[in-house]
Amino acid sequence: MLILIFICIACIIFLAIKYWLSLKQQHETQAHLANISNLVDQKDAIIAREQSKTHNLHMKLQQANDDRNKKNSEIAQQEELIHAYKEKLHEKELKIDFLSKSKKNQGEMFAYRDLQTLQSELIRDNIIKSADEFVIHSNLMFIASNMGQEYVHQIDHLVVASWGIFMLETKYWRGVIFNECTKKDVQPEHYKILFPNDNKIKTFTITNDTNGISRNVFDTKSPCTQVRTTSLKLHEHLLVHLEKKLYIKALVNYNYKRDQNNFVVDGSNLLDTVCNETTGFTNYTSMRSYFYGAQKSSSVNHTEEDLQLINDFIVSNL
Numbered sequence: 001m002l003i004l005i006f007i008c009i010a011c012i013i014f015l016a017i018k019y020w021l022s023l024k025q026q027h028e029t030q031a032h033l034a035n036i037s038n039l040v041d042q043k044d045a046i047i048a049r050e051q052s053k054t055h056n057l058h059m060k061l062q063q064a065n066d067d068r069n070k071k072n073s074e075i076a077q078q079e080e081l082i083h084a085y086k087e088k089l090h091e092k093e094l095k096i097d098f099l100s101k102s103k104k105n106q107g108e109m110f111a112y113r114d115l116q117t118l119q120s121e122l123i124r125d126n127i128i129k130s131a132d133e134f135v136i137h138s139n140l141m142f143i144a145s146n147m148g149q150e151y152v153h154q155i156d157h158l159v160v161a162s163w164g165i166f167m168l169e170t171k172y173w174r175g176v177i178f179n180e181c182t183k184k185d186v187q188p189e190h191y192k193i194l195f196p197n198d199n200k201i202k203t204f205t206i207t208n209d210t211n212g213i214s215r216n217v218f219d220t221k222s223p224c225t226q227v228r229t230t231s232l233k234l235h236e237h238l239l240v241h242l243e244k245k246l247y248i249k250a251l252v253n254y255n256y257k258r259d260q261n262n263f264v265v266d267g268s269n270l271l272d273t274v275c276n277e278t279t280g281f282t283n284y285t286s287m288r289s290y291f292y293g294a295q296k297s298s299s300v301n302h303t304e305e306d307l308q309l310i311n312d313f314i315v316s317n318l
Helices: 002-101 106-124 189-194 223-242 284-297 304-317
Strands: 134-146 149-161 164-171 176-181 202-209 212-218 248-254 263-266
Touching: 106 134, 106 149, 106 164, 106 284, 134 223, 134 304, 149 223, 149 304, 164 223, 164 284, 176 223, 176 248, 223 248, 223 304, 248 284
Parallel strands: 164 248, 176 263
Antiparallel strands: 134 149, 149 164, 176 202, 202 212
């Protein structure tokens, strides 16, 4: 009986010890898990702190890159501005050099006076409402390139009207002017001996002075050729800068006072006409008739906005 009691007591003690060990192990496990959780929280805090530092570094790096890009952009803008100023300076130097080699032309002053008179008459006759529809620009210059070489092109007068753009090349030449003539066009007969011995179309003058008869021949640079070339170059110039295809009528204006010793022989038969093919004038009456006729027959109709755009560009850039 004692043995049975002893065995029961031993079992109870064993179970108690086992339970106590189980509780202890459970407590230790919970403490260990708590420690692990604390370590994880600490690591998370460290990771968050490092991520914050990394983010701040990225922000500073981005700001530094932005500042550098801004400075590079400012430097690029300054370089572009300097380049533009250099180009403008180069253009001015070319124009100054061109002007220094040019002579003032009395005929250009007379031509400007005639154009002002024409403008007043157009307003008087209600052809135009104001001078804004017939703007006169004088002594313009622009630079164009040809085969890599830059050339200054000079324009005596440019009229920007509501019905078209007209370029005038004024020649204040005295004597007998043979405009785009061949030898058979030359009159009187005794002048033919002075004509070059070929059948090419030429423009030349013959004058009588104290030194006798003199002749000036203008072949590739005749006034008609000159103004046609310049008008085409200006057309290209305006197309590039205004992105508009603007037809420019090229005209020669021979405006030396006409008398028996000073007149024009026109081999082309296109001076002093009112047709669209006319190449120019020898007197104010013909100029007036042409512009009045062109206003009636032209299919061009520049708006006020077009006129403002074209004139502003000319004033600012030519």
